[in-house]
Structures are given as structure tokens and as C-alpha cells.
Amino acid sequence: MVLNASIHYVEKQLYVDQQPISQIIAQAGTPTYIYSLPRALANYQAIKEAFAALSPHIHYSAKANANLAVLRALINAGAGIDAVSGGEIYRALKAGAASEDIVFAGVGKSIEDIRFAIENGVGWFNVENVAELDHINTIAASLGKQGVKVALRLNPDVQASTHHHIATGHGKAKFGLGAPVIRDLLQNQANYPQLSFAGIHIHIGSQLHDTQATQMAMQTALDLIGPYATIRTVNIGGGLPAAYHPDETLPDLTSFAQMLTPLLKGYTIFMEPGRSIIADAGILICKVLYIKEQSGQRIAIIDASMTDLIRPALYQAYHHIVPIEKQDSPMVPTQVVGPVCETTDILAENIDLPATLQPGDELAILTAGAYGMVMASNYNARPRPAEIVVKEDGENWQITRQRESWEDLLHGEI
């Protein structure tokens, strides 16, 4: 299912919650991202409920979508934040996150970012390099901070069943520390007097469709920390999937939870979901600029492109596309492309759209809330889209980030 309780048709009109999209777009123009806060919050609650037996602390992974209104809504609902840079920590703090509810992850943390995180009392470091431990220890000492909490990120060397570009837990991936390195570090905790080795962290990939690899990874992690009674926190990362294709059936959240619950009894559990909270709460609205027939196929050229949503070009990701207003006509296979001067600027290779589709018609690219706007660029001097949220009440909406202007693109340049 790619449509849901929030992104849905009322008769022929596509709505976000109680708002007809055509009305929003009449004011805001295209291309524009729209996020349903009711859907994001419902997804957050669904994860909480499925994993209730483990009472997890959910740290929303800001890398998926760091829009301030989205962060604020989730923080108000009780979420902490998983940040991967000083910039994301800054954003999280601006959105109202308590610093102790932020976990700082990332394979290449700069000295400046580490210092910023310690100065601001960020709750946890998910550590991925031995030298990073030295840096955190040294900077903590220079700032007079003791007991800085670290969770070592295990690279468990497992193959997750997902696209190879978003698998992070196989041995050749740059992420995490191998089990022998972690074993060694845990034996030598005394070398890092400012740090408190209090947790272990795994994240084996995104859009995970089975539980087997996670289970194997978790077992390795638990074996490593077993001898250390002071390590009581297990961060199980993110990776829960979202539906991109109408025919896709997702594994039940409870099957993940049921697999992990017996293993993790007695531990404090952290989770870092991103995609599963915000992906299907977001859509990218675009307008058809041209239709042409070429080499026997129909091509729709739209005003959104790989600069707005890079996932199809980067990961060959599928995004379903539907018209804002249903048309009573047969469907025709269509290639949907953007205006950017790249052959890979294709939003959909071959998707059924109404035969009557014409320039000026608006389309919604679905499941675009995660890894969409955060990866947008200004390539071809294209201003990034506006972002809009439909608020918690489902009735009201607001522009949370203005569409960039050409003037904005010159900012900071001489």
C-alpha cells in the first residue's frame, strides 16, 4: 500500500489528511514537498506499540528528514534524535531536543563536531573508529567532562536483505568496528578515563525486509557485551521498511519486535528509525511541463527532477506516481523525467499514468518523505523545493521552508 490514512483520495482528489492538495499547490506552486504530521506521528506510535515489550527510547533519525517542523512534532511526541553531524545536532537543538536525548553517530566525526557535541552535553556517541575514541577522550578531558557515554558500533559482517547501496553491516562496508576490535576495546576501557562504555550499537542497513540478519547481528553484539555488567544499553539502529510499491507487502513490525524481545530482556533499548516514520508521510508534488512520444514511448517531462528527489537516480529506487486529480481514461506506460541535463534524471522508468495526461497536470510522487529533501541539491542552478506540513490536527497546513530563489543560490558567493 502506497496510499494510506493520510495520503488518500477523496473521490477524485488527492488529499493530505483533510487538505485537498490542489488547494495547497494553488498557493504554494510546484515542485513542493508536503509532509503529513498526523501520519509521521502515527508511524512513530506504531513503532512504540510494536516494540512495547522492550520500552524502547526512540531516537528519530534526522538524516531521513530534518525539516524543523517534523523534528519539533516528533520531539514533542517524546522522540530523541539520532544525529550524524554537528549540523544535525544544531538543528535538533534548535527544534527543542534535550541534549541528553541526542545520540551522535557517524563514521567520520570531525574534531569540531565532537567538541560541539561534548560542549552541548549530547547524550551518547555511537563510535565507529578507535581514533575517534581517543579524540572524544582528549576533548572531554580538555573540557573537564567525565563519563561521556559511548556505544561502540559493531560491524557484524552480515548481509542484510536490502539494496546493496543501503546495506551497512557487511564486512567490507565502511561502517562500525569489527568484533575483534570491540572485544579489544572493551578489555581496555581504562585507557579512556573520561568515557563511560555503556552501550553497543548496530545498524545493518535500511529498508530491511527480513529479521534474520538483524538477529545474527544482535547475537554477536550481545556475546561481545555479555561479560561486562556495566554495558546495559543496546541501540538496535533503524532500518525498518516503508512501502514504495503498491504491490509491496512489508514485514509486520511486530515480527521484528518478537524476534528481538527474548534476546534483549533486561537491557535499555534505543532505536533509530528514520524512513519508517517519515517516508510514507511525505510526497513530492510536481507539474507536467511537456509530453512527448519518442522511440515508441510516452515521456512526461515534469518540473521536479533528480535535484529534488535523487533516490531513483542514486539507488534505482521505485517511487509510485499518481495524479492529483484522477482522470477517467485508460492508463498508458509513461517514462517520467526531470529537466536536468543527465540521462539518469528519471523519476520513473515505466509507470502507468492516464492517457489524457497533459502539460499543467499535477502529479504526486509518493513515499518521498525520507531521504528526499535532505538529499536535494542545486545542480543546474535549480532552487530547492518548498516544504509544507499538514499539522497535527490534519486540518491546517503551513509552509515550513520557503522555496529557494535564484538570489538564495548566490548566497555567500563573491
Ligand SMILES: Cc1ncc(COP(=O)(O)O)c(C=O)c1O
Ligand atoms: C546508524 C544509522 N541509524 C539509523 C539510520 C536510519 O535508518 P532508516 O531510515 O532506514 O530507519 C541510519 C540510516 O542510514 C543509520 O545509518
